Amino acid sequence: MGNRAKARRGRTEDSVVRQRVAIEGAEAFLRKAAAVQPDRARVAFLCIGTDCSTGDSFGPLVGTLLKQAGWRRVIGTLDDPCDADRYESLKSSIPESCLTIAIDACLGVKEAEPGYIVGDGPLYPGHAVGKRLSPAGHYSIAGIVGPKSVKPYWTIQHASLHEVLGMARALASAVQAAWGRPEVEAMRLRS
Incomplete structure (x- = not known):
């Protein structure tokens, strides 16, 4: 079997249980990760995406906020x-x-309240737009920035910047809260 066939097979055999949650669920999920590794110096965030696409900027926005908060x-x-x-x-x-x-970022069912897909296991970046990058992370969080469609590139490009930024701020605040940062810092990230 060729490497591509193995990669495709590996993706379809994804054993990670993923769950759609609101921001409160994402914070509870992060608290679980913080209980496993409470030392902030031994936690790494891999924030995937680009600043050249509104929806795909979700990861770099979260990364920027975490970096500003001292991670x-x-x-x-x-x-x-x-x-x-x-x-x-x-x-x-x-x-x-x-x-x-x-x-x-990911595409999925859009609801009135912003949603996140969380999983105890790796993320498969680029899946929504047909890319096959290797999995990453002990834990994974994907922000739902737009609905699934037959034109995923168009959908991710035309996500609402206001919504994406709001989701990124909320997730960065949830990270801070999960590792016990002072409420003042969490409030700063929300503004």
């Missing part, structure tokens, strides 16, 4: 995105001793 190990910001071209090399720079949380 040391953040890969993927608006200044230095972790896009498809740089993904493999940036992912490999994360020390194996770190608990890694992968964050990316």
Whole structure:
């Protein structure tokens, strides 16, 4: 069997149980990760995406907010995105001793309240737009930035910046709350 066939087979055999949650569920999910690794210095965030697409900027927006809040190990910001071209090399720079949380945008069922897909296991970046990048993360969070469609690139490009930014701020605040940061810091991220 060729490498492509193995990669496709590996993706269809994804054993990670994923769940759609609101921001409160994402925070509870992050608290579980914080209980596994309470030392902030041993946690890495792999924030996947690009600053060249509204919807796909979700990961770099979260990364930028986390970096501004003082997190040391953040890969993927608006200044230095972790896009498809740089993904493999940036992912490999994360020390194996770190608990890694992968964050990316995704397409799914849009509801009135912003939604996130969380899973105890790796994220498969680029799946919504047909890319086959290697999995990443011990935990994964994907922000639903638009509805699934037959034109995924168009959908992700035309996501509401207001909604994407709001979701990124909420998730960065949830990270801060999960690792016990002062409420003042969490309030700053929400504004």
